[in-house]
Amino acid sequence: MMHKKTVAEISRSLQAREFSSVEITRHLLSRIDSLDKNLNSFITVTADFALAAAAAADKRIASGDAGPLTGVPIAHKDIFCTDGVRTSCGSRMLDNFVSPYDATVVARLKDAGMVMLGKTNMDEFAMGSSNETSFYGPVHNPWDLNTVPGGSSGGSAAAVAARLAPVATGTDTGGSIRQPAALAGITGVKPTYGRVSRYGMIAFASSLDQAGTLTQNAEDAALVLEAMSGFDKHDSTSSPAAVPSYHGSLNESLEGLRVGVPQEFLDEGLDPQNRAAVEAALEVYRSLGATIHPVSMPSLALSVPTYYVVAPAEASSNLSRFDGVRFGYRCENPVDLVDMYKRSRGEGFGEEVKRRIMTGTYVLSAGYYDAYYLQAQKVRQLIAEDFTRVFKEVDVLMGPTTPEPAFELGAKTADPITMYLNDIYTIGVNLAGLPGVSIPCGFVNDLPVGLQLIGSHFSEAKLLNVAHRYQQETDWHQRLPGSDYE
Amino acid sequence: MSLTKREVENVAHLARLEITEGEIERVVENLSSIIDFVDQLRGADTGDVLPMAHPLDMSQRLRTDEVSESDQRKRFQANTSAVEAGLYLVPKVIE
Numbered sequence: 195m196m197h198k199k200t201v202a203e204i205s206r207s208l209q210a211r212e213f214s215s216v217e218i219t220r221h222l223l224s225r226i227d228s229l230d231k232n233l234n235s236f237i238t239v240t241a242d243f244a245l246a247a248a249a250a251a252d253k254r255i256a257s258g259d260a261g262p263l264t265g266v267p268i269a270h271k272d273i274f275c276t277d278g279v280r281t282s283c284g285s286r287m288l289d290n291f292v293s294p295y296d297a298t299v300v301a302r303l304k305d306a307g308m309v310m311l312g313k314t315n316m317d318e319f320a321m322g323s324s325n326e327t328s329f330y331g332p333v334h335n336p337w338d339l340n341t342v343p344g345g346s347s348g349g350s351a352a353a354v355a356a357r358l359a360p361v362a363t364g365t366d367t368g369g370s371i372r373q374p375a376a377l378a379g380i381t382g383v384k385p386t387y388g389r390v391s392r393y394g395m396i397a398f399a400s401s402l403d404q405a406g407t408l409t410q411n412a413e414d415a416a417l418v419l420e421a422m423s424g425f426d427k428h429d430s431t432s433s434p435a436a437v438p439s440y441h442g443s444l445n446e447s448l449e450g451l452r453v454g455v456p457q458e459f460l461d462e463g464l465d466p467q468n469r470a471a472v473e474a475a476l477e478v479y480r481s482l483g484a485t486i487h488p489v490s491m492p493s494l495a496l497s498v499p500t501y502y503v504v505a506p507a508e509a510s511s512n513l514s515r516f517d518g519v520r521f522g523y524r525c526e527n528p529v530d531l532v533d534m535y536k537r538s539r540g541e542g543f544g545e546e547v548k549r550r551i552m553t554g555t556y557v558l559s560a561g562y563y564d565a566y567y568l569q570a571q572k573v574r575q576l577i578a579e580d581f582t583r584v585f586k587e588v589d590v591l592m593g594p595t596t597p598e599p600a601f602e603l604g605a606k607t608a609d610p611i612t613m614y615l616n617d618i619y620t621i622g623v624n625l626a627g628l629p630g631v632s633i634p635c636g637f638v639n640d641l642p643v644g645l646q647l648i649g650s651h652f653s654e655a656k657l658l659n660v661a662h663r664y665q666q667e668t669d670w671h672q673r674l675p676g677s678d679y680e
Numbered sequence: 681m682s683l684t685k686r687e688v689e690n691v692a693h694l695a696r697l698e699i700t701e702g703e704i705e706r707v708v709e710n711l712s713s714i715i716d717f718v719d720q721l722r723g724a725d726t727g728d729v730l731p732m733a734h735p736l737d738m739s740q741r742l743r744t745d746e747v748s749e750s751d752q753r754k755r756f757q758a759n760t761s762a763v764e765a766g767l768y769l770v771p772k773v774i775e
Contacts, residue, residue: 219729431738502718503718531773559694569724572724573721575731576724
């Protein structure tokens with residue numbers, strides 16, 4: 195079946211003319227049509243755009259002008275601006291916003307010939323860990339429709355897990371690619387800060403935000419990430435470092451690989467079965483020639499509170515652009531300018547977004563700046579130093595992606611702190627700007643869980659190699675969520 | 681530390697967010713619990729640690745000051761309902 199194929203397999207089939215881009219695009223659009231009513235993984239399906247792009251891709255393939263991604267379908271998280279297509283960011287605020295330009299990520303993948311199927315659901319402004327804060331309703335996890343797919347890239351994760359798209363883009367500010375990838379049983383890659391352009395990616399917390407991929411496996415992530423990455427003059431923090439061939443090094447030997455396991459990741463908050471799955475994965479790595487070393491990173495314990503000062507502070511500043519004047523939601527009949535600002539924002543933003551703007555405004559306000567914001571920036575430095583120190587002794591870090599498998603819808607919505615703690619193992623990576631990957635490593639109560647791999651800055655090639663070798667030995671990433679998705 | 685309703689209303693004003701009477705109690709409760717949670721940072725020993733504003737050690741890139749973008753005002757203004765003669769309309773600011 196076409197939809198079960200990976201990006202690499204679709205690419206080969208298109209080159210071999212086993213099917214056309216129009217054929218697979220039609221097939222996936224019809225799957226979205228029939229299966230997505232239960233999942234709600236798409237906010238907008240761009241069928242006409244997709245079929246036109248697929249026809250153009252078929253011409254490129256016929257004329258011998260195709261690259262490896264030409265004609266391969268993709269879904270974009272609705273945080274990426276897409277020229278002529280509504281870009282909502284999961285918010286009522288942008289429900290009527292039609293982007294006048296493409297994000298660099300979208301433009302590069304379009305140039306590579308990829309076919310956009312639509313825009314995926316997400317937590318509002320990427321603020322959430324369950325995809326329940328979306329204005330367009332929650333996304334359901336295909337492994338169990340009563341559970342969440344994680345967030346904020348929950349739509350992208352559910353769409354790939356259900357094989358509605360072979361790949362989807364995502365963004366990760368505190369775990370928003372890796373956590374949903376873990377809960378949906380797929381592969382999620384959050385690259386080094388600055389590796390992928392943030393231009394046209396609606397900002398949440400600018401010193402933490404990074405775009406990446408959600409795919410079936412590491413090989414596909416390598417193919418798509420290579421096309422997305424690289425310097426962009428439109429992003430002032432884009433790295434000029436050259437992009438290596440991620441695909442070229444996938445099969446390198448892991449003999450002698452030094453794997454560090456932060457003991458802080460194996461705490462009492464970790465579900466024992468989840469821990470067992472991680473330990474079994476470490477055994478696989480041992481059999482591939484890696485050595486395992488316990489490491490200690492004491493400052494990681496403060497990563498969640500640090501994040502919940504830094505990220506809301508940056509968000510409160512970034513989201514001040516939504517004032518109801520030039521784009522976005524505007525309230526009815528404002529009596530004056532301040533009334534227009536307050537009601538447009540009060541009515542246009544959802545509860546969690548307002549909560550973070552309020553938190554950010556508070557920690558930046560006079561009298562509290564030093565105690566909260568400045569102190570959080572100092573603790574952030576300590577966390578980054580902990581990573582720098584351990585990467586002198588080990589090549590990669592491994593641990594769980596999440597404390598537990600997918601939880602039920604509504605289980606954590608009453609208390610924001612409970613929800614925030616679901617990102618306890620992923621947040622440190624963003625604070626330090628490091629690359630992180632989540633790969634499926636087993637099941638707990640019939641729900642997938644993820645193994646997290648963390649590397650030093652710009653070590654994506656190594657992480658993908660380490661992930662790929664595991665996926666050559668295991669088949670967790672090939673499991674499908676039930677017969678509906680066969 | 682528990683925030684008062686007045687403090688929360690002040691923060692909402694600074695953030696230009698309307699909070700309705702029906703919402704305010706829950707907002708006070710949630711914001712207080714978040715501030716309580718992040719309060720644990722105060723205990724961290726950060727003596728002479730330098731604050732970290734950015735994950736990569738890089739300096740701000742500068743570009744030459746030349747025109748690189750074309751005028752797309754009409755397209756951009758299609759995203760708002762209140763435009764007249766190429767200008768964005770807002771409620772009267774100056775009497």
